[in-house]
Amino acid sequence: MIEADAHPALLALDDEVAFANSIEPLLPIAFRLAYGMLRNRDDAEDAVQEAAMKAWRKRATFRPGAEPRPWFLTIVANECKMARRRPGWVLFGQRSPQERESASGIEAGDLERLRWALSRLDRKHQLVLVLRFYLDLSNEEVGRTLGISAATARVRVHRAIQRLRPVIEVPEDLGDG
Amino acid sequence: MDETRFRSLMHEAIGDQPMQPWLPAAVRTRLTEPRPRAVPGALALLAAVMLTVLVVAALVGPRLLGHVTPAGTSSPVLAEIDCRLPVAIGSEVGFVDTHTGRYTKDQSASVAGLPDSFASRPSYYSAVLKRWLPASVSSMSPDGRSYAWIRLLPDGSTQANFKTAELHRYEVATGTDQLLWTTTVFFIVWRWDTAGILVSEPPDLNGPASGTNRAPANWWLVDPVTGAATQQASSSHASLYSFTPLAGDPTDISFSSVGVDAEGHTIWSLFTNGKGGGANWVFYETAPGQRVFIYRGPKDDASALDPLAAMADSTGIWFSDYRDPNVIRHWQQGTGLRNVMVTGLPAVDQGTFPGAIPTSPCF
Numbered sequence: 001m002i003e004a005d006a007h008p009a010l011l012a013l014d015d016e017v018a019f020a021n022s023i024e025p026l027l028p029i030a031f032r033l034a035y036g037m038l039r040n041r042d043d044a045e046d047a048v049q050e051a052a053m054k055a056w057r058k059r060a061t062f063r064p065g066a067e068p069r070p071w072f073l074t075i076v077a078n079e080c081k082m083a084r085r086r087p088g089w090v091l092f093g094q095r096s097p098q099e100r101e102s103a104s105g106i107e108a109g110d111l112e113r114l115r116w117a118l119s120r121l122d123r124k125h126q127l128v129l130v131l132r133f134y135l136d137l138s139n140e141e142v143g144r145t146l147g148i149s150a151a152t153a154r155v156r157v158h159r160a161i162q163r164l165r166p167v168i169e170v171p172e173d174l175g176d177g
Numbered sequence: 178m179d180e181t182r183f184r185s186l187m188h189e190a191i192g193d194q195p196m197q198p199w200l201p202a203a204v205r206t207r208l209t210e211p212r213p214r215a216v217p218g219a220l221a222l223l224a225a226v227m228l229t230v231l232v233v234a235a236l237v238g239p240r241l242l243g244h245v246t247p248a249g250t251s252s253p254v255l256a257e258i259d260c261r262l263p264v265a266i267g268s269e270v271g272f273v274d275t276h277t278g279r280y281t282k283d284q285s286a287s288v289a290g291l292p293d294s295f296a297s298r299p300s301y302y303s304a305v306l307k308r309w310l311p312a313s314v315s316s317m318s319p320d321g322r323s324y325a326w327i328r329l330l331p332d333g334s335t336q337a338n339f340k341t342a343e344l345h346r347y348e349v350a351t352g353t354d355q356l357l358w359t360t361t362v363f364f365i366v367w368r369w370d371t372a373g374i375l376v377s378e379p380p381d382l383n384g385p386a387s388g389t390n391r392a393p394a395n396w397w398l399v400d401p402v403t404g405a406a407t408q409q410a411s412s413s414h415a416s417l418y419s420f421t422p423l424a425g426d427p428t429d430i431s432f433s434s435v436g437v438d439a440e441g442h443t444i445w446s447l448f449t450n451g452k453g454g455g456a457n458w459v460f461y462e463t464a465p466g467q468r469v470f471i472y473r474g475p476k477d478d479a480s481a482l483d484p485l486a487a488m489a490d491s492t493g494i495w496f497s498d499y500r501d502p503n504v505i506r507h508w509q510q511g512t513g514l515r516n517v518m519v520t521g522l523p524a525v526d527q528g529t530f531p532g533a534i535p536t537s538p539c540f
Contacts, residue, residue: 020205027204031196040337041194045203052204057499078530114190124268133187174180 019056026069027052029135030076036130037080037123051076070144077127077145110168117164125160132157258492258507260540262517263302263309264533267525270299270309273505273517273533280521280533283309292347292354294327304540306349314488314537315437316366316374318401323348325357325366325374325401336363344376346401357404362395367417368441373407374399375414393418420445421466435459436487438494444471444487457481459496471508482506482514485530490538502532 027048034044034051055075062071118126131142132153143153161174259276271282286299288311299309305321312324323346329339344358344366357374367375377393396409418434420443434443442461455476460468471494472482483499484506493509505517525531 016208017205020208024201024204027201028196031194031200035194036191039191041197044194045197045200048200049204049207053207056208110186111190114186118190122268129187130191133184134191136184170183174183 016056019059020052023052023055023068023072026072029069030072032135033073033076033130034080036134037077037127047079048076050082051079054079067144070141073131073145074147077131080127081123113168114164117168121160121163125156125163128153128156129160129164258539260492262495262505262533262535262539263537264505265300265536266523266531266533268298269523270302270536272302273519275505275507275517275539278518278520280519280523282523291349292326292328292345300536302537302540303349304538308349310349313366315368318346318369319371322350323401325369327364327366329363339363344374344399344404346374355404357401358397358399358406360397360406364397367414368437369401370441372398374401375409377409377411377414416462416465417441417443420462420468423466423468435484435496436494437461437489438487439489439491444484444494446482446484457483459484469510472514480514485532486534488535488537492539495535495539497530497532497534499530502530505533505535 030048030051031044034047035041038044038047051072055072058075062068118129121129128142128146131137131145132139137145138150139154139157140150142157143150146153146156148156157174161170164170259274261272262275264271264273264280266280269282270286271280273280283299283302286309288297288299288309291297291311293311294316297311299311301310301312301314301317301324302308303310303317303321310317310324312326316325318324326345326347328343328345329335330341330343331339334340340361342360342363343356344360344364346355346357347353348355362378364376365379367377369375375396375398377396379393393411396411396414397406398409399406435446436444438444438461440463442463444459444461447456447458447460456474457476457478458473459471459482460473461471462468474481481500482496484496485499486497488495493507493512496506496508498504498506503519503522505519506514507517508514519533522531522533
């Protein structure tokens, strides 16, 4: 589920064309993160484009030799936070009955409860769940994206899950791996 | 439920949407061609211009002409303006003492029980009411005691699937909510002044990149007492979402709106994209083509202003600056730009602007 990363050496910072080339491998996962946070294709596409522009403007904050993916995903996540402040933005909007029925193998009740619970999480915990269980990143990668340690990321994942628990039954050790 | 099942549930709950194949090309185009710069979302909520309003003007010539205020200068502290500036930092809100620069979190900030349009969080501090509200400065009444908010129906619906949109007036002190106006189109609030509450359909951000093409098609002025809505000509509000290109403006620019001045003029931030330098401009127009410059100078100059958001009040205009999150900048006509060095800033999540963003007038 994890797309190919750009090699650190390929994150070219000297001109726009080289920069565009080097972040292109990151765009699929960036879009998935944006879609996971915004739940709207148009908004997610806008967020990725804006994030790319901001990444270029903030390129001086990229530490040479560091992994570009967490750095770029951080910017994408922040762009999603910004997008959510615009009028009309709503997280986890309703699905059509047809979409609900097509959720194969999973009871609609669980889906609806999870959507409901996710929609009421604060964005910090929404983000960590999207990173951990939608993008399927490891705790180490989640930590690097959020600028925290893997241990702290694990704690944050736990807290997010705990906030789901009144609504949906999930095991204690979820996300420990 | 095991982890595999929970992951499946997450994927089903969110949905798996593949990236469209054109997106990399769009990103490449935006990176390599001169394009308008997006307005940060925080600004959209905190400032009067509630959506990114971008205009690409077909501008020619090497330099800007006329109507120029000299480039701003900065001093280390702002001593003579002594007030408390409400700010947002990450997910918290508080106040900056403009005399000392000290930031203090407002531990009591809460908007529980107050109706809101889209986000139930403290966004505007009313000095009159001595409390935070889930409103933007643009939706505040002139007396600071009420705010306008939008309700989409049926409850829980979004811009994509709502049936009706209501404009409400909420009087905070009495807790009185008044339905003013109902429509079937989505709209945003631009300002509330003595003339009424100005609303429009959102600008078409996906349309062709020119000011007129992005103009909201329908504008209304809503009476805040009776709710009577009067249709307005789009052209009469063009200064809210576009500015007038002048002969001599450079061609290679990006720009965005960052807020409004005390009279409601949109403040524009521009920079040129040329390699090896370039320029930064921040200005507003008092009339078509009549620019008042807040900053005009080299893009890489140490004193350059690269605003994230602007908040106008009786003292002038406060800016948060991309270049230095530890500084709030203040501009006053005749005095120019000065800095408030902010201390006591909290840590924020990586990727969140770590500085103080002015949200409301200083008091």
